[in-house]
Amino acid sequence: MRPFNPYILVMPLIVAALFLARPGFSFVPLITAGNADAWSLTSFPIQWNINPTVGSNVTGATDVTTVITNSFATWTSAPNTSLPVGRGPDSNATQEGTSPSDINLICFVCNDVSFGGAETLAETISTTADAVGQDDFHGGTTQFAGQIIKADIAFNPAVQFDTGGGTGQDLQTVATHEIGHFFGLDHSGVARAVMFPFAPSVLVTLSYDDVAGISTLYPKSTPDVLTGSLSGTVLMNGSAVFGAHVFANSTTSASPFSGFTSIRKSPIGTLTFTDGTYTINAVPPDTYVVIAEPLDLPVSDSDVSWASAFGQSAVQTNFTTRWH
Amino acid sequence: MVSATTIIPVSVERLTSESSQVVEARALSAWSQWNPQHSHIYTYTRFQVQRSLKGHAPAVVVVKQIGGSAEGYTQRVAGVRHWRVGEQAVLFLRPTQTADQTYEVTGLMQGNFLVRQETDGSSTVSNGVTGVTSFDPSSHQTASYQGSRMKLEDLESRVRKAAGQ
Numbered sequence: 260m261r262p263f264n265p266y267i268l269v270m271p272l273i274v275a276a277l278f279l280a281r282p283g284f285s286f287v288p289l290i291t292a293g294n295a296d297a298w299s300l301t302s303f304p305i306q307w308n309i310n311p312t313v314g315s316n317v318t319g320a321t322d323v324t325t326v327i328t329n330s331f332a333t334w335t336s337a338p339n340t341s342l343p344v345g346r347g348p349d350s351n352a353t354q355e356g357t358s359p360s361d362i363n364l365i366c367f368v369c370n371d372v373s374f375g376g377a378e379t380l381a382e383t384i385s386t387t388a389d390a391v392g393q394d395d396f397h398g399g400t401t402q403f404a405g406q407i408i409k410a411d412i413a414f415n416p417a418v419q420f421d422t423g424g425g426t427g428q429d430l431q432t433v434a435t436h437e438i439g440h441f442f443g444l445d446h447s448g449v450a451r452a453v454m455f456p457f458a459p460s461v462l463v464t465l466s467y468d469d470v471a472g473i474s475t476l477y478p479k480s481t482p483d484v485l486t487g488s489l490s491g492t493v494l495m496n497g498s499a500v501f502g503a504h505v506f507a508n509s510t511t512s513a514s515p516f517s518g519f520t521s522i523r524k525s526p527i528g529t530l531t532f533t534d535g536t537y538t539i540n541a542v543p544p545d546t547y548v549v550i551a552e553p554l555d556l557p558v559s560d561s562d563v564s565w566a567s568a569f570g571q572s573a574v575q576t577n578f579t580t581r582w583h
Numbered sequence: 584m585v586s587a588t589t590i591i592p593v594s595v596e597r598l599t600s601e602s603s604q605v606v607e608a609r610a611l612s613a614w615s616q617w618n619p620q621h622s623h624i625y626t627y628t629r630f631q632v633q634r635s636l637k638g639h640a641p642a643v644v645v646v647k648q649i650g651g652s653a654e655g656y657t658q659r660v661a662g663v664r665h666w667r668v669g670e671q672a673v674l675f676l677r678p679t680q681t682a683d684q685t686y687e688v689t690g691l692m693q694g695n696f697l698v699r700q701e702t703d704g705s706s707t708v709s710n711g712v713t714g715v716t717s718f719d720p721s722s723h724q725t726a727s728y729q730g731s732r733m734k735l736e737d738l739e740s741r742v743r744k745a746a747g748q
Contacts, residue, residue, distance in 0.1 A: 375691040
């Protein structure tokens with residue numbers, strides 16, 4: 260992403276959050292058949308099943324089951340979010356390819372995953388249905404296109420992980436990010452988000468952008484904090500801009516999620532649709548500047564599935580940053 | 584450190600050393616199918632090799648990636664991007680473990696440099712990983728990561744130098 264350039268600021272406008280209900284994504288979801296990927300909360304219980312076996316590549320004071328439990332709790336305790344997910348029976352599967360269809364395997368010793376080398380620390384492999392009414396492999400049928408029916412997380416056995424006081428990559432940081440994928444989130448262009456693809460060495464708490472994503476996918480019927488939406492269209496010379504990274508950045512020091520001490524304030528972002536429109540949902544009350552910028556590094560088209568989800572070859576990046 | 588699918592950014596030189604073949608290629612066709620165990624969907628993309636920068640690749644290579652859509656289901660790994668027919672890329676490849684004469688991209692998406700034609704006629708490449716601070720877990724040191732977007736000719740030069748060709 261390019262740095263902000265004040266000389267291209269064409270129409271600075273402070274926008275207060277508009278409390279409107281608008282369709283769309285206020286975050287960057289994984290998408291199947293035009294729908295955001297998500298679990299159904301009514302089809303079958305959502306559970307994760309850990310094989311607690313680890314190799315010598317995992318060191319530290321905390322056992323991996325506790326780390327994974329804490330990482331899931333980070334998401335399930337997010338504001339405005341209702342996400343009943345629990346720990347299911349442990350699994351003894353040691354090959355991701357033989358992971359039964361009705362479990363969601365968390366594996367540290369699965370060496371059959373194509374990591375492409377030791378540079379890849381972990382992968383989340385999610386399976387979704389392309390349509391309603393398909394076998395959900397839990398004894399029923401799928402409720403919507405994009406319904407997640409299975410998600411496995413494999414940590415690379417060739418990588419050193421640290422569960423606390425050990426050496427290597429901080430396991431909870433990696434797990435928290437992967438669990439965001441487990442729930443249907445794609446990478447975010449917001450630099451302080453857990454779902455930003457380039458994380459610091461330790462990052463185990465959610466940002467406002469992460470909260471917007473998870474609470475939009477799994478909203479609590481009575482929200483902890485009322486939120487609204489920001490909508491608009493990104494045009495260049497009158498033509499729609501597809502895949503622009505649009506984000507709302509607070510201009511105040513307000514802390515609308517102050518009751519949730521572990522939540523970090525950050526911009527809240529999304530990407531524009533093919534007609535240039537966007538809707539940033541789950542925006543807490545505050546004053547914002549809305550900024551549109553090209554998704555042209557450090558997060559780029561390669562990091563998200565947005566273009567392919569909408570039948571485009573790539574997101575559009577031939578423009579400069581704009582504030583509104 | 585990078586999460587993704589969580590990856591550690593690596594240099595062009597390291598990608599080169601860890602790859603048996605580095606090629607410039609254009610996607611000809613692609614298909615997805617379940618594996619025999621019906622546990623994974625893989626996408627296979629046939630590439631016409633236009634130039635070999637390291638190793639001796641056949642005229643056509645098939646690159647295997649996890650994820651894709653088949654028989655009414657979609658499977659994906661975040662950050663793994665499949666190619667569209669006609670796309671041109673510099674690919675850092677190595678044989679898959681399945682001995683089916685397919686290749687995988689080294690470093691997952693890192694060894695996939697898409698080629699883009701610029702308005703000035705030049706060609707640039709990017710693998711979407713740049714401008715970040717890499718973290719070395721062994722030393723707990725951070726360092727500026729260099730890589731990613733560059734001119735095609737610069738990437739070619741770095742690969743050839745690293746490959747000793």
